[in-house]
Amino acid sequence: MIRLEKRPQPSRAWSMATPLVAVIATMIVGGLLFAALGKPPVEAIRTIFWEPLFGEFSFYYRPQLLVKGAPLVLIAIGLSLGFRAGIWNIGAEGQYIMGAIFGAGAGLAFYPSESFLIFPFMVLAGAFGGWIWAMIPAILKTRFGTNEILVSLMLVYVAEQFLASVSLGLLKNPEGFGFPGSRNLQSWDAAHNAELLTGTGMHWGVVAALIAVIFAYVLLNRHMTGYHIRLTGEAPRAAKFAGVNPTRLVLFCLGTSGALAGLAGLFEVSGPSGQISIDFNVGYGFTAIIVAFLGRLHPVGILLAGGLMALTYIGGDIAQSNLQLPAAAIQVFQGMLLFFLLAFDLLTNFRIAIGKPEVA
Amino acid sequence: MKLTNLLTSAAVALGLAAGAAMADTTKVGFVYVGPVGDGGWTYEHDQGRKAVEAEFGDKVETVYVENVAEGPDAERVMTQMALEGADLIFTTSFGYMDPTINVAKKFPNVKFEHATGYKRADNVSTYSARFYEGRAVQGTIAGHMTESNIIGYIGSYPIPEVIRGINSAYLHAKKVNPDVQFKIVWAFTWFDPAKEADAAKVLIEQGADVILQHTDSTAPQAAAQAAGNVITFGQASDMSEYAPKPRVSSIIDDWAPYYIARTRAVMDGTWESADTWDGIGAGMVGIGEISDAVPADVKAAALAIKDAQADGSYHAFTGPINKQDGSAWLAEGEVADDGTLAGMNFYVEGIEGDIPQ
Numbered sequence: 133m134i135r136l137e138k139r140p141q142p143s144r145a146w147s148m149a150t151p152l153v154a155v156i157a158t159m160i161v162g163g164l165l166f167a168a169l170g171k172p173p174v175e176a177i178r179t180i181f182w183e184p185l186f187g188e189f190s191f192y193y194r195p196q197l198l199v200k201g202a203p204l205v206l207i208a209i210g211l212s213l214g215f216r217a218g219i220w221n222i223g224a225e226g227q228y229i230m231g232a233i234f235g236a237g238a239g240l241a242f243y244p245s246e247s248f249l250i251f252p253f254m255v256l257a258g259a260f261g262g263w264i265w266a267m268i269p270a271i272l273k274t275r276f277g278t279n280e281i282l283v284s285l286m287l288v289y290v291a292e293q294f295l296a297s298v299s300l301g302l303l304k305n306p307e308g309f310g311f312p313g314s315r316n317l318q319s320w321d322a323a324h325n326a327e328l329l330t331g332t333g334m335h336w337g338v339v340a341a342l343i344a345v346i347f348a349y350v351l352l353n354r355h356m357t358g359y360h361i362r363l364t365g366e367a368p369r370a371a372k373f374a375g376v377n378p379t380r381l382v383l384f385c386l387g388t389s390g391a392l393a394g395l396a397g398l399f400e401v402s403g404p405s406g407q408i409s410i411d412f413n414v415g416y417g418f419t420a421i422i423v424a425f426l427g428r429l430h431p432v433g434i435l436l437a438g439g440l441m442a443l444t445y446i447g448g449d450i451a452q453s454n455l456q457l458p459a460a461a462i463q464v465f466q467g468m469l470l471f472f473l474l475a476f477d478l479l480t481n482f483r484i485a486i487g488k489p490e491v492a
Numbered sequence: 493m494k495l496t497n498l499l500t501s502a503a504v505a506l507g508l509a510a511g512a513a514m515a516d517t518t519k520v521g522f523v524y525v526g527p528v529g530d531g532g533w534t535y536e537h538d539q540g541r542k543a544v545e546a547e548f549g550d551k552v553e554t555v556y557v558e559n560v561a562e563g564p565d566a567e568r569v570m571t572q573m574a575l576e577g578a579d580l581i582f583t584t585s586f587g588y589m590d591p592t593i594n595v596a597k598k599f600p601n602v603k604f605e606h607a608t609g610y611k612r613a614d615n616v617s618t619y620s621a622r623f624y625e626g627r628a629v630q631g632t633i634a635g636h637m638t639e640s641n642i643i644g645y646i647g648s649y650p651i652p653e654v655i656r657g658i659n660s661a662y663l664h665a666k667k668v669n670p671d672v673q674f675k676i677v678w679a680f681t682w683f684d685p686a687k688e689a690d691a692a693k694v695l696i697e698q699g700a701d702v703i704l705q706h707t708d709s710t711a712p713q714a715a716a717q718a719a720g721n722v723i724t725f726g727q728a729s730d731m732s733e734y735a736p737k738p739r740v741s742s743i744i745d746d747w748a749p750y751y752i753a754r755t756r757a758v759m760d761g762t763w764e765s766a767d768t769w770d771g772i773g774a775g776m777v778g779i780g781e782i783s784d785a786v787p788a789d790v791k792a793a794a795l796a797i798k799d800a801q802a803d804g805s806y807h808a809f810t811g812p813i814n815k816q817d818g819s820a821w822l823a824e825g826e827v828a829d830d831g832t833l834a835g836m837n838f839y840v841e842g843i844e845g846d847i848p849q
Binding site for chain 1: 559562649835836837848
């Protein structure tokens with residue numbers, strides 16, 4: 133008989149190994165899925181994981197990994213702070229949108245000025261946009277005890293309506309022949325978040341993501357606030373005795389994650405995307421939740437997880453094009469990653485025992 | 493600049509290396525905004541791709557990527573297709589416009605075709621269909637068929653393309669039924685069965701017994717069927733599974749002739765950048781069979797409008813037409829120019845409500 137036995141202590145080894153095991157399991161089951169679809173499984177897995185990094189055109193894909201991974205890491209770092217303390221911001225997608233709208237709007241208000249102050253101002257406005265959007269669930273939670281999961285999630289849909297509205301009205305390109313969407317910031321130097329070194333994919337959003345990783349690491353390991361976050365998540369009662377102010381913690385965690393998501397939106401709209409449009413958001417805010425957990429809510433883990441997620445997206449598109457795999461199969465493949473992660477996570481706290489339970 | 497050079501030289505190198513193998517195979521890429529199984533917009537583009545394969549057989553290789561988000565993802569997918577040796581790439585959503593132009597700059601030897609946009613380059617063509625011609629046919633049927641004199645219209649986004657359709661349908665419904673009234677609901681989506689069904693139900697509750705849709709799912713058809721005495725029109729695809737009623741006719745996007753012609757032009761080396769805007773006459777806009785739920789005289793009137801547009805003897809926007817605010821737009825007998833139509837951002841006289849801003 134096979135059963136699960138609770139470990140007296142969570143296993144550190146399994147905690148570290150789980151992401152790797154999950155990736156390997158995803159490769160195996162994903163390969164079976166691709167084979168069932170009549171596609172060469174090894175070739176497909178190789179295309180997804182190998183092609184972007186070391187394939188013939190990796191000189192193009194490697195920079196794209198940074199472009200795709202940076203917003204994921206930036207958002208996930210913010211989310212991980214709250215998640216560690218049991219504060220669940222599920223609405224990063226909305227904060228990402230609002231950051232982009234505020235940031236782009238702040239810049240476009242000065243069009244066509246070429247002042248060097250415009251981009252820094254946009255960065256501030258972007259962070260503010262995300263922060264203020266996250267403050268809504270934060271204040272509702274601290275004042276009225278509402279559930280931040282529901283409020284932050286619902287606000288995503290409100291933000292999407294805002295996005296459609298400004299694309300068609302306030303921020304619509306006056307030279308766009310009546311079509312929705314703002315001016316393209318890529319063609320306006322003062323507002324363009326261009327590559328810092330041509331051909332590297334390195335833009336300010338990538339820099340911000342790396343800085344966020346370092347700050348989060350220091351915060352969690354060396355700073356009182358970080359200690360409070362960890363304590364609240366691991367032992368809420370002890371945290372209360374230690375004098376943690378839950379209201380401040382909620383405001384800090386939601387505010388920080390909102391601001392970082394807003395920054396991600398701003399760097400995206402002023403850089404790779406270039407313009408506010410009705411379909412500007414592509415789900416980074418939701419995918420970042422997966423990235424945060426895949427990275428074990430640890431800053432360095434999130435950095436790696438963001439890279440891995442970006443890899444499956446880019447490799448997935450290559451596999452679609454070269455092997456004509458359906459998009460749905462790639463999405464199932466990505467979903468498996470989280471599924472296996474959660475499944476194998478069980479082994480951190482439980483062990484598999486074979487035989488009859490011992491009688492105490 | 494460095495990347496540009498790198499990409500170009502890589503593309504050239506690839507072209508040289510694979511030159512012998514690729515000489516008799518033309519590679520055509522398609523970038524889709526939705527899933528190929530959406531039953532509407534993307535489905536019809538994919539039918540066009542299959543028609544290219546059927547037409548040229550071994551001489552052509554087609555690849556596609558579906559569900560590509562507009563923005564940097566689209567740019568990456570296009571770049572990847574170009575790197576992998578595509579000779580011709582169709583980008584099939586308005587939001588791919590700037591990405592298409594960006595990628596086209598890096599690959600001067602690859603031809604690009606962008607659907608429904610307005611930015612062109614030496615290696616970028618644009619193409620779109622005159623769907624408003626189909627709307628004129630629908631408006632004629634709708635005006636005759638409605639008993640409540642209320643026609644519901646599900647708009648996707650308030651962009652020129654959609655506004656043109658509303659105006660065309662309204663003008664032709666009004667022509668045959670002066671009492672007709674349009675109720676317009678904006679769904680702010682191209683494809684969302686739940687939202688579209690809600691929109692249809694709201695319109696039916698407000699007394700509409702004809703529903704026109706500019707969204708791609710069959711949900712409004714199902715809602716009309718459930719409500720009973722309501723008729724609808726298929727959008728983008730024939731949606732004939734709802735015929736003969738509620739679906740009484742449809743607008744079908746038929747990209748196949750265009751895709752085949754452009755692929756042939758690349759093979760022959762005669763491809764040139766162009767702006768194509770074809771309608772019923774060229775076969776890009778198809779009118780799905782008008783079902784038996786429509787009386788014979790109404791069917792004849794609708795077909796007359798269709799044929800007159802096909803042979804060019806009639807234009808859907810022929811004066812006198814005033815704008816919504818009462819100001820004159822087209823004088824008696826005057827025909828709208830393509831520039832105004834392409835950027836249409838106003839309702840014609842008689843339509844109530846405002847275009848959302």
